[in-house]
Amino acid sequence: MTEGLIWGFVYPNEVEIQWSVLIVLYPYITGLVAGAFIASSLYHVFGKEEIRPVARFALLTALSFLLVATMPLLTHLGHPERGIEIMFTPHLTSAMSGFGYIYSFYLVIVAVEIWLSFREDIVKMALNSSGWRELLYSGLALFSYDISEKALHEDEKIAKKLAIIGIPSAAFLHGYVGFIFGGIKANPWWSTPLMPIIFLMSAIVSGIALLILLYIASMKLRKHPIDHKCLESLAHYLWVFLILDVALELLEIVSMKYESLEEIDIINRLLSEKIAFTFYGVQLTLGILIPFVLLLVIGLLKNRDTLKMILISISSVCVLIGVFAMRWNVVIGGQEISKSLSGTLTYVPVFFHPEGVLPALVIMTLPFIILLVVTYILPPWKDMEEETTQMGSILKKKS
Amino acid sequence: MQPHLKRVIILLVIALIAFIFIRSLIVPDSFGQYGWYRGESVIDNRNLQVGYAGSSSCGEENCHKTIYSIWVGSRHKAVNCEICHGPSNDHVNNVRIMPEPANESREYCGLCHFERAARPANFPQIDPETHGENLRCAYCHNPHKPWFV
Numbered sequence: 001m002t003e004g005l006i007w008g009f010v011y012p013n014e015v016e017i018q019w020s021v022l023i024v025l026y027p028y029i030t031g032l033v034a035g036a037f038i039a040s041s042l043y044h045v046f047g048k049e050e051i052r053p054v055a056r057f058a059l060l061t062a063l064s065f066l067l068v069a070t071m072p073l074l075t076h077l078g079h080p081e082r083g084i085e086i087m088f089t090p091h092l093t094s095a096m097s098g099f100g101y102i103y104s105f106y107l108v109i110v111a112v113e114i115w116l117s118f119r120e121d122i123v124k125m126a127l128n129s130s131g132w133r134e135l136l137y138s139g140l141a142l143f144s145y146d147i148s149e150k151a152l153h154e155d156e157k158i159a160k161k162l163a164i165i166g167i168p169s170a171a172f173l174h175g176y177v178g179f180i181f182g183g184i185k186a187n188p189w190w191s192t193p194l195m196p197i198i199f200l201m202s203a204i205v206s207g208i209a210l211l212i213l214l215y216i217a218s219m220k221l222r223k224h225p226i227d228h229k230c231l232e233s234l235a236h237y238l239w240v241f242l243i244l245d246v247a248l249e250l251l252e253i254v255s256m257k258y259e260s261l262e263e264i265d266i267i268n269r270l271l272s273e274k275i276a277f278t279f280y281g282v283q284l285t286l287g288i289l290i291p292f293v294l295l296l297v298i299g300l301l302k303n304r305d306t307l308k309m310i311l312i313s314i315s316s317v318c319v320l321i322g323v324f325a326m327r328w329n330v331v332i333g334g335q336e337i338s339k340s341l342s343g344t345l346t347y348v349p350v351f352f353h354p355e356g357v358l359p360a361l362v363i364m365t366l367p368f369i370i371l372l373v374v375t376y377i378l379p380p381w382k383d384m385e386e387e388t389t390q391m392g393s394i395l396k397k398k399s
Numbered sequence: 400m401q402p403h404l405k406r407v408i409i410l411l412v413i414a415l416i417a418f419i420f421i422r423s424l425i426v427p428d429s430f431g432q433y434g435w436y437r438g439e440s441v442i443d444n445r446n447l448q449v450g451y452a453g454s455s456s457c458g459e460e461n462c463h464k465t466i467y468s469i470w471v472g473s474r475h476k477a478v479n480c481e482i483c484h485g486p487s488n489d490h491v492n493n494v495r496i497m498p499e500p501a502n503e504s505r506e507y508c509g510l511c512h513f514e515r516a517a518r519p520a521n522f523p524q525i526d527p528e529t530h531g532e533n534l535r536c537a538y539c540h541n542p543h544k545p546w547f548v
Contacts, residue, residue: 009516088422091435112407119403142410144403151401158404 008343017335017347020355022072024331025363027177027199028324029069032367034174034200035207036062037110037166042237044117044163050233054215057380059114061214062207064371066107071363073099076355095180106173109166115140116159118378123147136377174203181330188263188341189270189334194252201245206323208238209316214371215384216313224385228305232298235312238319239295246288249326266341274344275333278325287322291315450486454479457487462494466543473544483507483542501542508536 006015040058043051074080087100115122123145126137175196182195212234219226256267271279294315298308332347350356375381432438457480458467470476481487485499505527514524523545525531531539540546 012517085425087418088426089430089435108411115407142403142406144401144406146401146403151403154401154404 005346005348006343008338009340010338010343010345011340014335014338014345017332017345019331019335020076020347021328021332021349021357021360022076022355022363024324024327025072025360026069027174027331028206028327029065029072029363029367030174030177031199031203031206031323031327032210033062033065033069033106033207034170034203035205035209036065036211037170037207038204039208039211039234039237041163041167041170044113044160045167048233050229053227053230053384054211054234056114056117056383057215057218057375058211059110059117060374060378060380061211061371063110063114064367064374066103066110067370068363068366070103071366072360075359075363095176095183098176102169102173102176106166106169109162109169113159113162113166114378116155116162118380119155120147120152121378121382140377171200175200181334184334186339187334187337188256188261188267189337190330192252192256194248195330198245198248198252201241201248202323202326204241205238205245205319208234208241209319209323212238212312212316213320216309218375218381219384222381222385224381226305226309227384228308231309231312235295235298235308235315238315239292239299242288242292242295242319246284246292249283249288263341266337266344269344270333270337274336274346275329279329279333282325283322283329286318287325288319291318291322294318449488451481452486452488452491454481456491470543475542475545503535503537503542505531505533505536508542512536 036058039051040055040062042048043055070083074083077083084100086097087104090097090101119141122137122141124147126134126141127145129137178196178199181190181199182192184190212231215231215234216226253271256264291314294311298311298315301308301311336345336347337343338345351358353359427437427439429438430436433441454467454470457463458471467480470480481498483501483503485501487498489496490498509527512524514526518524536542
């Protein structure tokens with residue numbers, strides 16, 4: 001069966017593709033984390049007031065996805081219980097051994113940031129509830145109920161400082177994932193110093209797109225009007241980062257083609273045969289060109305809020321699919337060329353398998369369930385709803 | 400500093416100390432003794448039971464001298480006795496314990512001799528579909544002295 005899937009000269013240990021769809025999922029999920037966090041810091045650090053309605057929601061989204069970020073890797077390992085050992089005895093010559101530390105550091109930053117920005121609500125809920133809820137919120141408040149103006153002001157200052165540390169750590173978390181691929185010199189499709197920054201840009205793009213969709217979905221579910229100013233501002237950032245992303249992605253391909261080093265033949269074959277559809281079709285056309293044009297149209301439209309919202313949603317869905325295709329093309333594409341540089345292999349995804357599509361789907365639904373639970377415990381809806389409610393009441397008064 | 404911030408810092412310090420404590424319990428003492436691995440694994444490996452005796456022990460003491468002298472001059476001299484006949488250390492120590500019978504299936508010979516693009520062109524290779532009518536290789540070829548058909 002494998003005969004038809006192989007072309008040219010390949011090494012025996014390459015025939016079975018080891019990094020499956022789960023390893024595609026890992027940079028995808030970490031990218032969504034980094035992107036959502038950076039979207040929230042547009043408000044927390046750069047003071048973009050129009051992002052405020054989704055700033056805390058973005059932090060919760062980042063946390064929900066961060067909590068499952070290790071799962072594709074642990075599922076991929078034959079012995080998931082040994083995963084922790086990478087933290088007990090890390091080695092400087094292994095880029096992978098840094099993951100545990102970078103991940104934990106970032107988890108602490110996100111958790112403390114969320115805690116600080118929700119502390120006022122937590123304390124109020126602890127004081128106004130009874131029974132197990134009181135215990136839960138008191139525990140979350142660390143049994144310290146000081147929400148005087150001074151204390152909250154200090155919280156805000158520290159939260160801002162943390163967000164300033166958080167941005168480079170988010171960039172580090174995801175740039176590092178890119179480095180794991182970019183640092184593999186034996187694979188010409190991966191080995192480029194541009195890889196970390198390409199990963200980072202696509203991470204920001206996918207994170208903002210996810211945030212847009214979650215915002216629209218949660219407002220629709222809660223039957224609350226959408227803050228179009230916030231939505232359009234997010235769409236604007238999506239567009240800006242999309243341009244940076246496509247510029248870097250094309251720069252990589254153009255420099256590869258222009259330099260035409262010895263590996264160009266196999267890269268050409270990869271692009272024209274193995275991943276032609278997912279690269280040109282999904283990653284570049286569906287994932288970048290279509291949202292780019294749609295977002296451009298949105299900038300030109302005036303006072304057509306519903307149409308804009310539909311176009312922004314379509315662009316966000318396209319971006320999310322496109323970024324997944326980008327991760328696919330990197331992870332799977334890189335393994336579909338032989339280290340001999342004169343042969344290709346084929347990855348055939350299976351459904352019911354520990355490394356298959358089913359566990360990938362399960363892992364991908366988990367962050368949404370976690371988000372549901374987290375938003376139940378720490379509702380971020382107040383920020384999203386108060387502004388539009390105020391606007392609604394002003395409009396009512398006027399009429 | 401506000402008391403609630405102090406509590407967060409204390410919590411983080413406790414988590415850090417817990418990590419260091421658990422690490423000290425879990426990482427084996429001999430880790431790093433020789434390199435980036437558990438030093439005692441060397442002793443563990445040394446204590447494993449020896450299974451293979453080596454080809455020279457087959458030809459010594461007049462046991463299998465004739466076949467040994469044929470094999471040692473053949474093109475199969477790099478394929479040691481125990482590769483086909485199985486681990487024989489117990490047999491060398493006690494002749495009553497017989498080793499497993501030699502594996503003489505087509506597939507076993509084919510591990511080296513079935514056609515593969517990655518093998519050097521001058522290495523003897525056959526296409527199992529067309530060569531030998533599905534007979535055991537040893538039906539025609541002498542494994543102790545190939546080409547001695």
